[in-house]
Amino acid sequence: MADQDAKAPQDGAGHRARLRQKLADSGGEALHDHELIEYLLALAIPRRDTKPLAKALLREFGGIGGLMTADWPAIARVPGMGDTSIAAIKIVQATALRMLRNDVAARPVLASWQALLDYLRADMAYLSVERVRVLHLNSRNMLIRDDHMGDGSIDQAAIYVREVIKRAMELGSAALILVHNHPSGDPSPSRQDIDITRQIVEAGKRLGIAVHDHIIMAATGHTSLRAQGLL
DSSP states (O other): OHHHHHHHHHHHHHHHHHHHHHHHHHOGGGSOHHHHHHHHHHHHSTTSOOHHHHHHHHHHHTSHHHHHHSOHHHHHTSTTOOHHHHHHHHHHHHHHHHHHHHHHHTSOGGGOHHHHHHHHHHHHTTOSSOEEEEEEEOTTOOEEEEEEEEEOOSSOOOOOHHHHHHHHHHHTOSEEEEEEEOTTSOOOOOHHHHHHHHHHHHHHHHTTOEEEEEEEEETTEEEETTTTTOO
């Protein structure tokens, strides 16, 4: 038994060295999802075999997207996850979102639509609750504020016309993009989604505030109400 215990750390170190070399030689695409998480966790808890924990996390949250967007308490409920290892996951998520958001903020939003979709997908598509946000743009369609309006239950989050328009007036917004997610995985708009969007469009028109789109994000894709002819 003592020999096996002595051998385990050496084997673990060799395995991590192989993962590190694969990453150095071929980049992240050469690693499986569980290997990415395994190596990340190994940096936070270096004296432990992190492969089983990585696989458990991916099973629990349905993949990397669900893991990265899971909140701190949800990750903490997985046996073996402490503050240091959770922080490692959340700092990676924060860094990725910062990079994607900076791409959106650097150019007029309508001229960098794919960058916006990439950012919204990373931030919202895998959430387990419905989240509403409003992107406020100036007259040059540059992002001036990304407002998180609130989270709802697993089924719905309320969007209040008066609050959206009031906030737009406070910020001097020239245009808005409405965004929310469907935790069900289906990005198809509901009747309520369409109705509330049209109410905000009409309220904005009276004040010279355009609504460029309402985007619904989900794990399986997204829907643009404008592209669907629903605005």
